[in-house]
Amino acid sequence: MARVVESDSGSVGSNVLSLDSIRESLIRQEDTIVFSLIERAKFPLNSPAFEEYRYLDSGNSSSLTEFFVREIETIQAKVGRYDNPEENPFFLENIPHSVFPTHKYPPALHPKALSVNINKRIWDVYFKELLPLFVKPGDDGNYPSTAASDLACLQALSKRIHYGKFVAEVKFRDAPQDYEPAIRAQDTEALMKLLTFEKVEEMVKKRVQKKAETFGQEVKCITDSGDESEKKYKVDPLLVSRIYREWLIPLTKLVEVEYLLRRLD
Numbered sequence: 536m537a538r539v540v541e542s543d544s545g546s547v548g549s550n551v552l553s554l555d556s557i558r559e560s561l562i563r564q565e566d567t568i569v570f571s572l573i574e575r576a577k578f579p580l581n582s583p584a585f586e587e588y589r590y591l592d593s594g595n596s597s598s599l600t601e602f603f604v605r606e607i608e609t610i611q612a613k614v615g616r617y618d619n620p621e622e623n624p625f626f627l628e629n630i631p632h633s634v635f636p637t638h639k640y641p642p643a644l645h646p647k648a649l650s651v652n653i654n655k656r657i658w659d660v661y662f663k664e665l666l667p668l669f670v671k672p673g674d675d676g677n678y679p680s681t682a683a684s685d686l687a688c689l690q691a692l693s694k695r696i697h698y699g700k701f702v703a704e705v706k707f708r709d710a711p712q713d714y715e716p717a718i719r720a721q722d723t724e725a726l727m728k729l730l731t732f733e734k735v736e737e738m739v740k741k742r743v744q745k746k747a748e749t750f751g752q753e754v755k756c757i758t759d760s761g762d763e764s765e766k767k768y769k770v771d772p773l774l775v776s777r778i779y780r781e782w783l784i785p786l787t788k789l790v791e792v793e794y795l796l797r798r799l800d
């Protein structure tokens with residue numbers, strides 16, 4: 536089975552894929568996600584940044600965070616971020632071309648992969664369900680830094696979830712005879728059963744809990760007194776595992792199914 540050539544960033548750098556190399560990238564992305572949650576937890580909820588809308592010169596209404604993300608995505612597009620098939624924008628409809636020569640990414644995915652983008656759902660899940668679980672309530676007015684931290688979380692979560700396209704492509708290439716009947720029947724239940732590996736999911740949930748314990752522990756100097764047994768964490772490791780169990784893994788599998796449904800188009 537051919538292998539993908541991955542750069543240090545863990546990105547897909549060749550048009551040959553393997554499930555092992557894709558899973559290695561997902562494991563490396565766990566670090567980014569855990570650290571982004573830890574960083575966001577420095578700020579309170581600061582809901583006015585993403586809940587309060589005001590009218591802009593353009594006549595549109597937007598929250599500070601939405602405005603920030605739209606502007607950043609435009610700049611990032613102009614330096615080629617969305618030429619990378621691993622990256623999917625939250626708001627950009629017509630993605631501006633890069634103003635610089637960009638890396639020519641090999642066509643690893645089916646052309647219909649571009650139509651699989653669940654970032655609106657990820658945005659809603661993040662702000663309505665996830666954020667209140669891992670940050671303290673309150674408002675310190677630090678909306679610009681909070682918006683930047685939310686974007687880091689959103690882009691890390693989006694990349695991880697949309698990596699489901701690469702996973703699905705590899706699974707299809709490895710066993711087209713298994714997937715084609717379910718794709719032709721547009722049988723989402725059969726596709727979900729084919730692509731699910733419960734033992735892998737269990738390892739993911741255990742590993743991210745351990746990473747949250749390791750990366751997020753409050754480090755005490757040797758001279759600090761106090762009960763060593765009472766460990767404190769910047770983000771509850773059990774909650775990080777729950778976020779994967781209840782949201783990240785199911786949304787990744789949803790992307791896999793949505794990609795496979797289009798694979799024979």
Ligand SMILES: C=C(O[C@@H]1C=C(C(=O)O)C=C[C@H]1O)C(=O)O
Pocket residue numbers: 558702730731732733735736739783784785787788
């Ligand atoms: C990502 C994969 O597909 C599914 C989703 C997983 C996840 O989101 O962690 C893990 C195993 C599979 O059930 C995979 O097979 O690696």
